[in-house]
Amino acid sequence: MTLLTQALMVRANIDVDRMSAQQKVELADEIYVQQPNLLASILVLLRYGVDMLQLEVAIHVLLVAFQAMKHCGHALSTIFQDVQETCLQRLTATMKFTEGVPPDLVAQMITKFCADHPERYLLAFVYGQHDLLRVRTDAEKFLLLAALNLVECVAYVAAQLQSK
Numbered sequence: 001m002t003l004l005t006q007a008l009m010v011r012a013n014i015d016v017d018r019m020s021a022q023q024k025v026e027l028a029d030e031i032y033v034q035q036p037n038l039l040a041s042i043l044v045l046l047r048y049g050v051d052m053l054q055l056e057v058a059i060h061v062l063l064v065a066f067q068a069m070k071h072c073g074h075a076l077s078t079i080f081q082d083v084q085e086t087c088l089q090r091l092t093a094t095m096k097f098t099e100g101v102p103p104d105l106v107a108q109m110i111t112k113f114c115a116d117h118p119e120r121y122l123l124a125f126v127y128g129q130h131d132l133l134r135v136r137t138d139a140e141k142f143l144l145l146a147a148l149n150l151v152e153c154v155a156y157v158a159a160q161l162q163s164k
């Protein structure tokens with residue numbers, strides 16, 4: 001079951017778009033307190049060649065995801081590094097699975113993955129970000145992986161929350 005509904009994602013995106021720079025800094029401060037590893041996983045992208053313009057996309061994704069988590073009415077547990085690593089391993093295994101598969105079949109697999117994803121609206125939001133899927137450089141690959149891993153981490157802790 002999806003924790004971050006379409007309505008929550010729309011509301012969170014509108015909220016963030018309407019924020020001043022100072023309000024975005026304050027939201028980032030909240031993220032630092034409640035989800036420091038998610039923030040670190042985005043900021044570390046600078047070390048991997050991601051430029052500031054590209055980093056803004058990842059920060060926007062994080063701000064919107066966090067704002068949606070705040071609106072969902074459930075306190076999500078802190079996402080620790082071990083969860084991030086587990087989710088990244090799953091994500092890369094899923095991507096490797098498509099290597100050598102005909103493009104039309106890959107498209108079907110991606111469609112099914114998105115439709116069945118437990119946090120499909122957050123995933124759709126990430127996929128909708130400007131140029132995120134145009135991977136031409138290693139820096140862009142790291143940017144995409146970080147954004148998709150954020151989705152996987154939210155899905156992981158949301159599933160734990162819902163199973164209680």
